[in-house]
Amino acid sequence: MAVEETLAHASNVLVYSAMAVYTGALGAFALDLAGRGARPVAAAVPERAVVVAAAPVGGPDSGARSGSAGSVEAATAQAPRPRWANAGGIAVSLTWLAFLLQLAAVVARGISAGRAPWGNMYEFAVTGSLVVTGAFLVVLRRRDVRYLGTFVVGPVLLTLGLAVAVLYTPSAGLVPALQSYWLLIHVTVAFVASALFTLGFSTSILQLVQHRRERARAVGREPRRGRFMEALPPSDELERSAYRLHVVAFPLWTFTVIAGAIWAEHAWGRYWNWDPKEVWSFVIWVVYAGYLHARSTRGWDGRRAAWFAIAGYACVLFNFLVVNIFFVGFHSYSGV
Amino acid sequence: MSTTSERPASGAGADVDDVRPGPPPEVRLPPLGTVGTLRWAWRQLMSMRTALLLLLLLAVAAVPGSLLPQRRINPAQVQQFLADHPGYAGWLDRLGFFDVYSSVWFSAIYLLLFVSLVGCVLPRTRAHLRALRTPPPRTPRRLDRLPGHRRITVPGAPDAVLGELAVTLRRRRYRVARHDESSLSAERGYLGETGNLAFHVSLLALLAGVAAGSLFGYSGQVLVVEGQSFSNSVPYYDSFTPGTRVDTGSIAPFSFTLDRMRVRFDAQDGGSQFGAPRQFDADLTVRNAPGESARAVTISPNHPLDVGGARAFLVGNGYAPVLTIRGGDGTVAFSGAVPFLPIGGNYKSLGVVKVPYAKPRQIGITGFLLPTFGGFDPQKGPVSIFPDAALPRLALGVFVSRPGEDAMTTNGVPTSVYALDVSRLTPLKEADGDQLRLLLQPDQTVTLPDGAGTVTFDGLRRYAAFDVRYDPSKVWVLAAALTALAGVTASLFVRRRRLWVRVSGTGEGRTVVEVAGLSRGEDAGIPAEVRSVVATLRGAADDGVDAAGERRTQRVERE
Ligand code: HEM
Numbered sequence: 001m002a003v004e005e006t007l008a009h010a011s012n013v014l015v016y017s018a019m020a021v022y023t024g025a026l027g028a029f030a031l032d033l034a035g036r037g038a039r040p041v042a043a044a045v046p047e048r049a050v051v052v053a054a055a056p057v058g059g060p061d062s063g064a065r066s067g068s069a070g071s072v073e074a075a076t077a078q079a080p081r082p083r084w085a086n087a088g089g090i091a092v093s094l095t096w097l098a099f100l101l102q103l104a105a106v107v108a109r110g111i112s113a114g115r116a117p118w119g120n121m122y123e124f125a126v127t128g129s130l131v132v133t134g135a136f137l138v139v140l141r142r143r144d145v146r147y148l149g150t151f152v153v154g155p156v157l158l159t160l161g162l163a164v165a166v167l168y169t170p171s172a173g174l175v176p177a178l179q180s181y182w183l184l185i186h187v188t189v190a191f192v193a194s195a196l197f198t199l200g201f202s203t204s205i206l207q208l209v210q211h212r213r214e215r216a217r218a219v220g221r222e223p224r225r226g227r228f229m230e231a232l233p234p235s236d237e238l239e240r241s242a243y244r245l246h247v248v249a250f251p252l253w254t255f256t257v258i259a260g261a262i263w264a265e266h267a268w269g270r271y272w273n274w275d276p277k278e279v280w281s282f283v284i285w286v287v288y289a290g291y292l293h294a295r296s297t298r299g300w301d302g303r304r305a306a307w308f309a310i311a312g313y314a315c316v317l318f319n320f321l322v323v324n325i326f327f328v329g330f331h332s333y334s335g336v
Numbered sequence: 337m338s339t340t341s342e343r344p345a346s347g348a349g350a351d352v353d354d355v356r357p358g359p360p361p362e363v364r365l366p367p368l369g370t371v372g373t374l375r376w377a378w379r380q381l382m383s384m385r386t387a388l389l390l391l392l393l394l395a396v397a398a399v400p401g402s403l404l405p406q407r408r409i410n411p412a413q414v415q416q417f418l419a420d421h422p423g424y425a426g427w428l429d430r431l432g433f434f435d436v437y438s439s440v441w442f443s444a445i446y447l448l449l450f451v452s453l454v455g456c457v458l459p460r461t462r463a464h465l466r467a468l469r470t471p472p473p474r475t476p477r478r479l480d481r482l483p484g485h486r487r488i489t490v491p492g493a494p495d496a497v498l499g500e501l502a503v504t505l506r507r508r509r510y511r512v513a514r515h516d517e518s519s520l521s522a523e524r525g526y527l528g529e530t531g532n533l534a535f536h537v538s539l540l541a542l543l544a545g546v547a548a549g550s551l552f553g554y555s556g557q558v559l560v561v562e563g564q565s566f567s568n569s570v571p572y573y574d575s576f577t578p579g580t581r582v583d584t585g586s587i588a589p590f591s592f593t594l595d596r597m598r599v600r601f602d603a604q605d606g607g608s609q610f611g612a613p614r615q616f617d618a619d620l621t622v623r624n625a626p627g628e629s630a631r632a633v634t635i636s637p638n639h640p641l642d643v644g645g646a647r648a649f650l651v652g653n654g655y656a657p658v659l660t661i662r663g664g665d666g667t668v669a670f671s672g673a674v675p676f677l678p679i680g681g682n683y684k685s686l687g688v689v690k691v692p693y694a695k696p697r698q699i700g701i702t703g704f705l706l707p708t709f710g711g712f713d714p715q716k717g718p719v720s721i722f723p724d725a726a727l728p729r730l731a732l733g734v735f736v737s738r739p740g741e742d743a744m745t746t747n748g749v750p751t752s753v754y755a756l757d758v759s760r761l762t763p764l765k766e767a768d769g770d771q772l773r774l775l776l777q778p779d780q781t782v783t784l785p786d787g788a789g790t791v792t793f794d795g796l797r798r799y800a801a802f803d804v805r806y807d808p809s810k811v812w813v814l815a816a817a818l819t820a821l822a823g824v825t826a827s828l829f830v831r832r833r834r835l836w837v838r839v840s841g842t843g844e845g846r847t848v849v850e851v852a853g854l855s856r857g858e859d860a861g862i863p864a865e866v867r868s869v870v871a872t873l874r875g876a877a878d879d880g881v882d883a884a885g886e887r888r889t890q891r892v893e894r895e
Pocket residue numbers: 286288289292293296356357358359383384385387391449450452453454455456457532536539824827828
């Protein structure tokens with residue numbers, strides 16, 4: 001008992017520590033973003049500059065590119081590396097630290113309760129946001145998406161704040177209907193899918209903002225606010241990134257729904273009951289199917305599809321926050 | 337990574353009519369030529385938009401079912417809602433808002449969606465089957481306009497180089513065609529469209545499976561007290577819902593006895609989860625059919641009993657006090673366990689005992705079982721402070737009929753076992769005129785006033801509530817769902833790619849090789865694919881990069 005209580009307490013302290021570190025990371029990411037905004041437009045893509053610099057004779061299709069890259073070269077060559085250039089690196093390191101602290105918190109919580117740490121809303125929130133950060137860090141290792149940092153760490157921090165302030169439930173065992181390995185499978189995959197939906201949502205929002213700026217610029221109006229957006233890729237590239245994230249998330253969500261149905265069949269004898277949780281999982285699935293359709297509907301550009309993605313994410317949030325807390329159904333185990 | 341290279345350039349000459357529709361909008365339409373193809377494309381566009389609209393409608397229509405109480409989940413809540421909102425609730429009811437998922441409008445949306453789906457999938461299947469039999473299209477005249485274009489010079493005769501590349505491409509699961517002497521056309525990734533079609537067809541199969549389940553399946557609910565038995569036939573059930581095509585006379589003839597219901601609750605004092613359930617186990621003795629050997633089985637909420645194709649789920653539990661009741665004449669008029677239904681916190685349970693055979697006056701008892709009695713609350717009456725039976729008490733009120741009168745049946749039909757109609761009964765009173773309130777502990781007998789008889793609380797047993805379900809199509813539904821999952825995964829991740837190779841001899845025993853590719857939709861990997869195919873050629877040690885490589889190659893050629 002004593003050990004378990006100590007662990008439960010340690011878990012709480014770790015969550016607070018992680019939140020503190022996230023706050024630092026958020027600041028650093030914001031600084032980095034602001035710095036990017038101040039940089040000359042193409043400085044965020046130094047690789048291209050290098051390629052073209054190595055081959056100064058323009059190739060047949062690199063004409064447009066070498067023009068802008070040439071000016072970048074000049075700009076980067078003159079300006080000394082400014083101090084805020086480090087902010088991005090610091091932000092990533094802090095995010096890793098916060099991630100590890102949060103991971104430790106989740107593990108401690110699991111051991112103290114003697115089960116997988118997602119038995120109530122508080123644990124859902126803490127473990128779920130851990131997965132979001134994890135997914136972000138994985139993506140970050142493969143490509144430089146630091147510009148997304150603010151939009152990932154911010155919501156994670158919010159979620160944790162909500163968790164400790166509103167959803168907190170002391171550590172304890174599980175009610176019998178949740179004692180199933182299907183829970184483990186179902187909830188794990190749901191976490192990963194939701195994390196990817198979160199990243200996809202952030203990217204879609206950025207895409208729409210970027211698109212507005214591009215349109216304003218096309219008619220000769222220089223957008224005044226949001227200079228940091230300059231550092232981000234153009235809207236069509238953001239659109240493709242969003243699509244790639246959603247394309248991974250959709251089959252995972254499909255799997256989540258199927259695993260949920262299998263679990264329901266094991267627990268209640270009916271694979272589908274239309275209880276509020278199931279209704280919303282279904283709605284989410286249908287809306288994202290709509291996103292994939294919208295995206296391949298001829299004559300529609302990526303912007304309309306982005307609205308589907310945003311609607312889908314609104315449903316994800318609704319499902320987690322509103323349905324878990326205010327609706328009673330078979331799934332009412334939130335412990336709040 | 338260039339952003340334009342992923343898009344098929346215009347004039348590529350690739351006929352795309354056999355590839356699935358709906359490329360991202362920036363793609364310029366390939367030269368289609370015939371009016372028929374245009375009409376086909378137009379119809380495709382229409383149906384894609386219709387499908388999208390219906391999908392949206394479906395999502396929106398599903399929502400009210402989560403906001404309003406639904407009969408299939410909780411009929412009592414619906415009654416309550418109707419009573420609380422006399423104005424508009426009646427209209428909502430008429431419009432089917434309390435049975436959303438079987439309402440006309442919800443059904444209409446999904447049936448229309450599936451009609452649209454059939455209309456969409458059939459032509460695409462035909463087109464795909466044709467594509468599967470058609471060799472990859474001819475090599476476009478100008479490869480240098482296509483994504484990932486590379487040109488290098490390697491040693492060897494053109495024919496040999498082509499042969500070598502054909503082997504490489506086949507090994508990479510490309511289908512290879514050689515339309516002319518100097519070039520190869522290759523294509524892979526048909527599985528993507530196959531998966532997409534399989535996905536949409538599986539959705540149809542899924543719907544059919546669900547429908548079949550509701551025709552040929554049945555479900556029933558039954559309460560069994562420890563020590564009692566249940567046989568799978570309609571009279572044993574408390575409620576039974578057969579599908580329209582079920583022969584209730586020939587359902588699986590299994591039976592079981594509930595030997596013990598084991599329950600454990602969180603007993604950590606002061607913990608926030610104090611009293612929360614931790615374990616429910618029902619120990620059963622099961623027979624597949626009368627006369628067959630018995631087996632012992634323990635079932636719990638996530639571990640149902642599989643028997644005779646059906647499944648029995650443990651869905652609830654509660655207490656059944658054992659009572660013995662004698663009439664005023666001193667003879668035993670009732671003896672047995674009476675299930676009380678949990679209605680409040682900590683298993684405060686409500687129950688009714690009807691004793692029509694008590695003489696001279698019939699006895700009706702109603703009241704509460706408190707598993708761990710915690711005194712009386714001015715508002716809530718008797719309370720229970722823990723769900724386990726630590727200090728069980730019965731708090732009862734007693735009613736009697738007039739001597740010799742039958743007040744328990746209406747026209748010979750007994751009323752519900754869980755409700756006592758007191759309209760023709762009189763409550764027993766204390767000497768001071770207050771209504772009699774008994775508080776019994778186990779093994780206690782009380783004598784009722786007015787010589788009405790005695791009530792004995794012999795002890796407490798538990799009961800288990802079972803949900804028995806038979807759904808012959810659920811395996812098919814699962815299979816359809818998993819096929820859909822596999823299909824959509826293939827559809828989203830398998831990339832349809834075409835590669836073309838053209839060779840020409842330099843006359844000095846060397847060959848100029850040009851390779852380029854084209855992909856549908858989202859695929860930034862063509863340049864890398866081309867590069868790695870080229871790299872397999874003998875004498876093509878890493879040879880520059882795409883656009884910049886063009887120049888390096890020229891240099892190589894000059895050597
Ligand atoms: C039950 C309703 C439907 C659902 C849940 C659904 C779901 C999906 C999903 C998730 C995809 C993405 C897979 C992919 O992009 O390859 C997709 C693709 C597609 N669906 Fe549907 N669909 C439905 C009905 C329809 C209907 C009625 C049509 C007829 C117009 C249709 C036509 C298509 C087409 C053409 C694609 C391929 C788009 C592409 O190439 O990217 N679907 N569908």
